[in-house]
Amino acid sequence: MILKGIxxxxxxxxxxxxxxxxxxxxxxxxxxxxVENATNTWEAIEQVLRGAAPDLLLLxxxxxxxDGLHILRCLRRLRPALPIILIxxxxxxxxxxxxxxxxxxxxxxxxxxxxxxxxxxxxxxxxSSETAETEITSDDVESLDNDTFFIGVSPIMRRLRAQAALLxxxxxxxxxxxxxxxxxxxxxxxxxxxSVRSGFEFGKVNCAALPSDLLExxxxxxxxxxxxxxxxxxxxxxxxxxxxxxEEVAEMSLDLQARLLQVLQTGRFIRPGSSTEVEADVRIxxxxxxxxxxxxxxxxxxxxxxxxxxxxxxxxxxLRDRRDELRxxxxxxxxxxxxxxxxxxxxxxxxxxxxCHSYAWPGNLRELETFVKRYLITEEMDLVFHGNLPELDExxxxxxxxVPQISSLVPVRPRSEATGSASLRSLVQSVKLEAERHxxxxxxxxxxxxxxxAARLLNVxxxxxxxxxxxxxxxxxxxxAFPPRRVSKVRA
Numbered sequence: 001m002i003l004k005g006i007x008x009x010x011x012x013x014x015x016x017x018x019x020x021x022x023x024x025x026x027x028x029x030x031x032x033x034x035v036e037n038a039t040n041t042w043e044a045i046e047q048v049l050r051g052a053a054p055d056l057l058l059l060x061x062x063x064x065x066x067d068g069l070h071i072l073r074c075l076r077r078l079r080p081a082l083p084i085i086l087i088x089x090x091x092x093x094x095x096x097x098x099x100x101x102x103x104x105x106x107x108x109x110x111x112x113x114x115x116x117x118x119x120x121x122x123x124x125x126x127x128s129s130e131t132a133e134t135e136i137t138s139d140d141v142e143s144l145d146n147d148t149f150f151i152g153v154s155p156i157m158r159r160l161r162a163q164a165a166l167l168x169x170x171x172x173x174x175x176x177x178x179x180x181x182x183x184x185x186x187x188x189x190x191x192x193x194x195s196v197r198s199g200f201e202f203g204k205v206n207c208a209a210l211p212s213d214l215l216e217x218x219x220x221x222x223x224x225x226x227x228x229x230x231x232x233x234x235x236x237x238x239x240x241x242x243x244x245x246x247e248e249v250a251e252m253s254l255d256l257q258a259r260l261l262q263v264l265q266t267g268r269f270i271r272p273g274s275s276t277e278v279e280a281d282v283r284i285x286x287x288x289x290x291x292x293x294x295x296x297x298x299x300x301x302x303x304x305x306x307x308x309x310x311x312x313x314x315x316x317x318x319l320r321d322r323r324d325e326l327r328x329x330x331x332x333x334x335x336x337x338x339x340x341x342x343x344x345x346x347x348x349x350x351x352x353x354x355x356c357h358s359y360a361w362p363g364n365l366r367e368l369e370t371f372v373k374r375y376l377i378t379e380e381m382d383l384v385f386h387g388n389l390p391e392l393d394e395x396x397x398x399x400x401x402x403v404p405q406i407s408s409l410v411p412v413r414p415r416s417e418a419t420g421s422a423s424l425r426s427l428v429q430s431v432k433l434e435a436e437r438h439x440x441x442x443x444x445x446x447x448x449x450x451x452x453x454a455a456r457l458l459n460v461x462x463x464x465x466x467x468x469x470x471x472x473x474x475x476x477x478x479x480x481a482f483p484p485r486r487v488s489k490v491r492a
Contacts, residue, residue, distance in 0.1 A: 010034045011121070014044045015060030020087065020112065024058070027118050041071040048075070048082065048350065056083045056105075056124060063089035072102055083124060087112065141332060144189045151332060153325045156317050161190065167312055168194035173264055175249075175309040176287040178316030181366030184287040185245060187316050192243040197283055200242030203235045208251035216256055216272060223273040236269065236280045249286035249309070250295040254302060260284075261305045284309075319361040319368060326356055329365070333372040346376055362463075437472050440465070449476045 011033055013024055021037060028035040036054070038044035044057065059071065075084060083105045088095060096107035106120055142150040142161075152161045167174055168191050176184045185204065192202045205218050221234030235244055246252070252260070263269050263280050271278055286309050288295075295301040319326075330348055338345040348356075352375075361367055439458065447453040455465040 009056070009121075010036070010054045011056050011058060012036050012038060012044060012047060012054040013058045013060070014038045014041055015058070015087070016062070017060055020060050023112065023114055023117070027114070027121070031118075031122070033121075045071075045075065054082070056085065056121065058085050058087065060087040061089070061092065063091055065092070069095065069099060069102060072099060072104060085120065141328070142190070144186065144193050148186055148189055149332065149336075150183075150186055150190045151325060151329060153328050154322045156322055157325065160187065160314065160316065163314055164191045165194050167191060167314070170312075171195070171197070171283055172312055173283070173309050174285045175306075175313045176285060176316060177292070177313060178287075178289065179318045179362075179364055180289050181364035182316045182318050183365050184289075184316050185247070186365075187314055188243070188245040188285045188287065191285060191314075192283075195243070195283070197242050201239040202243050202245070203239040204245040204247060205235055206247045208248035212253040212256060215252065216259075219256070220259070220269055221271050223271055223276075225273070234271070236263065236282055237278060239282045241281055243283045243285060246284065246286045248288055248290070249305075250288045250290040250292070250301045254299070257302045257305045261302065261308060264305075264308045319364045323357055326368075327353065329368060330356065330372060333369050334376060337369075337373050337376050341376065343376060348375075436468070437474075440468055440472070441474065444469075444474070444476075 009031075011024070011028065013021065013035060015021055015037070016039070024035055027033070036047070038047055041059065044059075048054070048057070057075065072084060072086065075082060084103070085105050086099050086107045088099075088107060088109055090109055093109045096109075099107045105124060108117065108120070142152070144150055150161065152158045164187060174188075174191060176187050178184050178187075188204075189202060192198055205215070207215060210218060217232065217234065219234045219236055221232050221237060222230075223232075224230045246260075249257075249260075259269065264284060267280055268277050269280055270276065290301075292301065292306065292310075296303055296306060319329075330353075334345045334348075337343075356371075363370070440454070443454040443457045444451070447457060451465055451469070452462055455462045458465065460468075
């Protein structure tokens with residue numbers, strides 16, 4: 001899938017020369033390119049920093065312009081990936097080698113051959129389009145099933161894949177550790193796909209989501225006799241010869257942990273409600289976000305089970321440790337979600353890409369996907385980034401992760417938008433924000449300003465509620481100013 005076709009290319013031109021401008025506008029019209037003009041280089045820098053970066057910048061240097069190469073150096077520092085073509089006067093043709101050395105894509109000398117210029121532009125746009133397609137469809141993006149992909153562009157993820165490929169050859173239990181949303185399930189699915197068990201069932205059970213009795217039935221099944229005899233196979237039977245992922249294994253009760261340890265040791269178990277011994281020919285992969293040492297010291301995780309599982313351990317890195325993959329991940333999620341919602345994919349502006357690189361992503365890939373989904377459905381709106389709220393109550397975060405935060409979506413009026421539609425959109429948004437503020441105030445008053453209790457009541461995270469309280473500058477005395485009302489879910 002091509003991310004940006006040659007017919008949607010955007011060109012920014014810095015020139016006062018009417019001949020150059022007319023030539024480019026004529027080319028753009030015949031090729032369906034988008035051309036914008038900046039009157040000087042400083043205006044061009046402002047445009048590049050303010051909005052979505054163009055696909056190419058064409059810099060026309062007047063005769064004897066000594067600042068042209070300095071501007072080139074400045075632009076290359078600000079936007080290293082921005083392709084720049086210089087147009088110079090014949091008397092300045094000797095600057096071409098230096099311009100190319102400093103990163104210019106090409107250096108053309110006036111008078112410009114219109115066919116050569118069009119050829120250079122088309123060649124660049126075509127290469128950019130093919131590069132973008134390769135970036136998405138390359139071997140670095142590996143499909144595991146209809147909705148799951150493993151992306152291994154960075155060295156740390158390539159090492160993880162190599163480790164998974166090595167472990168896939170042996171039918172041994174594996175423990176996968178990592179933060180929430182970092183891709184532990186994806187790693188387990190990769191392990192399954194690379195193994196000889198890939199032709200059989202892959203199943204998963206969230207040990208933290210079920211009470212002990214239901215979790216026992218989910219894993220081991222059950223059987224009742226008598227007039228209302230019933231039988232249900234558990235996941236350990238359903239996934240025979242395949243793989244089962246036990247998410248948050250440290251949240252399993254100690255009794256069930258003992259039974260699981262027995263399965264790992266003997267490869268057999270007795271189905272509840274019967275005396276029949278069942279063979280468990282299944283590969284067990286366990287995952288956890290917990291601090292394993294604390295879980296063992298607090299007797300929440302049996303040492304015997306841990307040692308049995310941890311002989312082969314995979315540590316999944318957080319998104320903060322694989323920032324060099326952000327651009328690929330953003331594009332991947334954008335195009336997958338665009339297909340899912342039958343929308344046209346959106347490009348990410350340079351400002352948003354920079355903000356994404358500086359953000360901590362405490363929710364890792366899960367949060368990144370949610371961010372892209374929101375960005376996709378906002379259409380002409382943009383995102384506002386706030387840097388005034390530190391990370392709070394995140395057990396997996398350290399002080400290094402306290403960097404600028406991305407807020408909920410806040411619409412920003414585009415400069416070219418008509419006043420009427422902007423006013424209507426602002427009115428709708430203000431109504432939504434006021435309703436949100438009322439809901440938060442009512443929940444806080446109902447819970448006596450117990451913010452954790454209010455967060456549970458509103459069905460949002462504690463960190464989100466703290467951010468909203470800070471966003472609306474709410475204080476304990478404000479809650480009484482709002483009449484009681486039914487609490488609705490806060491827009492996150």
